[in-house]
Amino acid sequence: MADITEIQLPGVGVRYEFTSADGDNVGVVCHHGGRREVVVYTRDDPDRADTVLSLGADDSRTLSDLLGASQVSEAMAAMEQRIEGLALDWIEVTAASSLAGRTLADGELRSRTGASIVAVIRGETTEPAPGPDFVLEASDMAVAVGSPDALEKLRIALRS
Amino acid sequence: MTASVVAAAGGDVALAFIEIGAVALALALLARLAGRLGITAIPLYLLAGLAVGDGGVATLDVSEDFISLAAQIGVLLLLFTLGLEYTGDELKTGLRTGAVPGVVDAVANFVPGLGLGLLLGWEPTAAILLGGVTWISSSGVVSKVLGDLKRLGNRETPSVLNLLVIEDLAMAVYLPVVAALIAGQDAAATVLTVTGALVAVGVILVLALRFGDRLSTMLSGGSDESLLLTVFGLTLLVGGLAEQVQVSSAIGAFLVGLALDGQVRERAEQLIGPLRDLFAATFFLFFSFQIEPSTVAEALLPACGLLVVTVVTKLVSGHVSAARNGIGPAGRMRAGTALIARGEFSIVIASLGTGLADGTELGGLAAAYVLLTAIVGPLAAKYSDRLPRSLAARRVLTSPA
Numbered sequence: 001m002a003d004i005t006e007i008q009l010p011g012v013g014v015r016y017e018f019t020s021a022d023g024d025n026v027g028v029v030c031h032h033g034g035r036r037e038v039v040v041y042t043r044d045d046p047d048r049a050d051t052v053l054s055l056g057a058d059d060s061r062t063l064s065d066l067l068g069a070s071q072v073s074e075a076m077a078a079m080e081q082r083i084e085g086l087a088l089d090w091i092e093v094t095a096a097s098s099l100a101g102r103t104l105a106d107g108e109l110r111s112r113t114g115a116s117i118v119a120v121i122r123g124e125t126t127e128p129a130p131g132p133d134f135v136l137e138a139s140d141m142a143v144a145v146g147s148p149d150a151l152e153k154l155r156i157a158l159r160s
Numbered sequence: 161m162t163a164s165v166v167a168a169a170g171g172d173v174a175l176a177f178i179e180i181g182a183v184a185l186a187l188a189l190l191a192r193l194a195g196r197l198g199i200t201a202i203p204l205y206l207l208a209g210l211a212v213g214d215g216g217v218a219t220l221d222v223s224e225d226f227i228s229l230a231a232q233i234g235v236l237l238l239l240f241t242l243g244l245e246y247t248g249d250e251l252k253t254g255l256r257t258g259a260v261p262g263v264v265d266a267v268a269n270f271v272p273g274l275g276l277g278l279l280l281g282w283e284p285t286a287a288i289l290l291g292g293v294t295w296i297s298s299s300g301v302v303s304k305v306l307g308d309l310k311r312l313g314n315r316e317t318p319s320v321l322n323l324l325v326i327e328d329l330a331m332a333v334y335l336p337v338v339a340a341l342i343a344g345q346d347a348a349a350t351v352l353t354v355t356g357a358l359v360a361v362g363v364i365l366v367l368a369l370r371f372g373d374r375l376s377t378m379l380s381g382g383s384d385e386s387l388l389l390t391v392f393g394l395t396l397l398v399g400g401l402a403e404q405v406q407v408s409s410a411i412g413a414f415l416v417g418l419a420l421d422g423q424v425r426e427r428a429e430q431l432i433g434p435l436r437d438l439f440a441a442t443f444f445l446f447f448s449f450q451i452e453p454s455t456v457a458e459a460l461l462p463a464c465g466l467l468v469v470t471v472v473t474k475l476v477s478g479h480v481s482a483a484r485n486g487i488g489p490a491g492r493m494r495a496g497t498a499l500i501a502r503g504e505f506s507i508v509i510a511s512l513g514t515g516l517a518d519g520t521e522l523g524g525l526a527a528a529y530v531l532l533t534a535i536v537g538p539l540a541a542k543y544s545d546r547l548p549r550s551l552a553a554r555r556v557l558t559s560p561a
Contacts, residue, residue: 010250010321011303012312029313032426039313047491048545049313 036060088143089151090121094159095138105132113153115146179223186212187441198308200301202444202503203534206527209448210456227446233396234443235508236413237436240395242299242328243417244429248369251418254325261319261481262326268473270295276466277522285341286518292334293510293526294470298503298534299324305498305538316491319481320498331505332361332415335408338512343406357407364402364412368419376424387424388431391416410508440504447511448527455524463528467536474499490545497544501537506530 002018009015013031020026025041027049034057039049055063093100099107110116120127120134121141127134136142136158144154190208194201246254273294277287302324306312336357340350379390395413402412420428448456478496487495510526513519540547 007318008250008253009312009318010254010325011245011299012321015313015318027313031312037310037313041315045488045490047315047487047494049311049315051310051313 033057034060086145087148087151088145089155091142091144091151091155091158093136093138093140093142097136097138097158097160099136099158100138102136103132104130104134104136107136107157109154109157113146113157114150115144115154117142117144117154119143176223176226180226183223183227183442183445184438187445191437191441199538200298200304200503200534201441202298202300202507203531205441205444206448206507206531209445210451210453210527212449227442227449230439231443231446232409234436234439234441235410235511236395236399237432238440238443238504238508239410239414240391240417241429241432241436243414244420244425244432245299246325246328246418247421247425248372248418251325251329251369254322255329257485258319258322258326258481261323261477261484262330264480265323265327265474265477266295266330268476269470272466272469272473276462277518280462280518280521282518282521283516285338285344286513286516286522288341289338289509289513289516289522290525292338293502293506293522293529294466294473296327296331296502296505296509297324297474297499298501298505298537299328301501301503301534301537302498305501305541309542311494311498314491314494316478316482316485316487316495319485319487320478320495323477323481323499327505328414332365332411333358335411335509335512336361336406338509339406339408342512342516353406356405360402360405360407361411361415364398364415365418368415372419372421375419376421379420380422380424384427384431387427388435391420391428391432392435408512443511444504444507447507447523450514451520451523451527455520456528459521459525459528463525463532466525466529467532470533471500471536471540493547494541494544497537497540497547499537500533500540502530502533 002020005017007015007017009029013029015027015029017025017027025046027039027041029037029039031037036053036055036057036059037051038053038055039051042048042050053063099109104117117130118128119142120130120136121143122137142154142158144151146154186208187205190204191201194204270291272291274287274291277290278284282290302320306317306320311317337354340353340357343350343353345353379387382390395416398416399409399412402415403409475493475496478494478499479492482492482495506526507530510523513522516522
C-alpha cells in the first residue's frame with residue numbers, strides 16, 4: 001500500500017494524500033461534519049487540486065463498500081467514545097495461541113483477563129457479539145473492550 | 161438599560177416588537193440576497209445599518225437598548241463558535257508551523273493601519289485599534305471563499321488556515337492589551353492591568369486545553385435543551401467574568417469554545433449556530449447603525465489607500481507562509497489573495513473604540529475598509545490564477561527568504 005500523508009486543516013478537518021500506482025497524486029479532504037472530497041492534483045501545478053467527487057457521510061460509506069473496503073474501521077472510529085479508563089483494541093489470534101480452535105467459554109477469557117471480546121473478524125466476515133460457544137481460529141481478529149491492563153492480559157492470552 | 165425594559169413592559173412593548181421584527185425581517189432579506197450572490201452577508205448588514213441608523217432614513221426608539229445588548233451577545237457567540245472550530249491538536253500544529261509567518265503577517269499588516277491612524281492625527285489608542293482592523297483576515301470569509309472555490313484540497317490551503325489560527329490566537333493577547341489601553345489609566349496601572357490580563361488568558365488557555373476533555377465529557381450527557389442552555393450560559397458567564405478582570409469578554413467566550421471537544425463540540429456547533437447567526441447579524445447591523453453615513457463617505461479615500469497597501473501586505477503574508485511549505489508561485493498567489501478579506505474581527509476591534517475621542521472616525525473608516533476588502537478579497541481570490549505571474553515572480557526575488 002502507498003504511504004499516506006496526513007495534513008491538519010484547522011477548522012475544516014484533515015487531508016490525506018497518497019501517490020497512486022499510475023503516478024497521480026490523490027487527496028481526500030475529510031470535513032469535521034463527515035463530508036469528504038476526493039481530489040486529484042494537477043500535473044502543471046502540483047499545488048492545485050481538482051475536485052473529483054464531493055461526498056456526504058453516507059455516500060462515502062457506499063463508495064468505500066463498492067471499492068471493496070470493510071466498514072469496520074469506520075464503525076470503530078464512531079465507537080471510540082471518550083469513556084475514562086475504557087479502551088478498545090484489535091487483537092489477532094496467532095497460530096501459536098493455545099486458544100486457537102477452542103471456544104470462548106473454554107478460554108474463560110473474561111474472568112481471566114477482565115476484557116470482553118465484542119466481535120470477531122474472520123476474513124471478509126464479521127461475527128458481532130460472539131456467544132460462549134464461538135470457536136476461535138488462528139488469524140481471527142478479536143475486537144475487545146476493557147481497561148488497558150485487561151487488554152494487555154488478553155493480548156498475551158491470544159498470542160501464546 | 162433596565163429602565164427601557166421596564167418601560168417596554170407597559171405600552172411600549174408593541175412598538176418594541178414591531179421594531180425588532182422589522183429589523184429581523186430586513187436582515188433576513190439581506191441574508192437571502194447574500195446567498196443569491198454567493199457572498200457573505202456581513203457587507204450587506206453593514207450597508208443596511210448605515211441606511212437605517214443615525215442620520216439615515218429610519219430610527220429605532222424603544223428597542224435600541226435591547227438591540228445594543230443583543231449585539232454584544234452576538235460578539236460573544238461569534239468568538240465562541242470560532243473557538244469551537246479549533247481542536248487542541250490543531251492549535252498546537254498551527255503554533256508549531258505558523259509562528260514565523262504569523263509574526264511576518266502581524267508586522268506587515270498591523271503597521272499600515274497604525275501608520276494611517278497616526279498620520280490622521282488620531283490618539284495612539286485609536287491608531288492601535290486601526291492596526292488591528294487591518295491585521296486580522298476574516299476567518300469566516302476566507303473559509304467560505306476556499307470552500308466555494310473548492311480549494312480546501314489545495315496544498316497551499318494549510319498555510320492559509322494555520323495563519324488564521326495564529327491570528328485568532330494572537331487576538332487573545334491583543335484584545336486584553338487594547339482593553340487596558342482603552343481603560344486609559346496611567347502607565348504603571350496599564351502595565352499592571354495588561355500583565356494581569358495576559359496571565360489570566362494564559363491560565364484559562366492552559367486549563368481549557370488540559371481539562372477541556374473532562375468538561376466535554378461532563379456536558380455530553382444531557383438533552384439538547386440542557387446543552388444549549390449550559391453552553392450559552394457558560395459563554396456569557398465566562399465572558400462577563402473575563403470582562404470584570406479586564407480581559408475582554410470576547411476572549412473569554414473564545415476560550416470556552418476552545419475548551420469544548422469531541423461530540424459535544426459538534427452538538428454545540430449545531431445548537432449555537434442558529435443563535436449565533438441571529439445575534440451576530442444584529443451586531444453587524446448595530447455597529448454601522450451608530451455610524452453616520454457621511455463619516456463613511458469621508459473615509460472612503462483613506463480606506464482605498466489602506467486597501468491598496470494592505471492587499472499587498474496580505475500577499476506578502478500568504479507568500480511567506482506558503483513558501484515555507486514549499487508551495488510554488490501560483491499557489492503562493494492563491495494563498496495571498498485568499499487572505500485579503502477582513503471582516504468580523506475587524507468590526508469587533510473597531511467597535512471597542514466607539515467611546516474614544518476619535519472613535520467616530522475609526523468606526524467610519526473601519527466600516528468602509530471592511531466593505532472594500534470584503535468585495536475585493538473574494539474577487540482577487542477567484543481570479544488569482546489569472547493574475548500576472550510576473551507579480552508573483554518579482555515578489556519571490558525580493559522576498560528576504
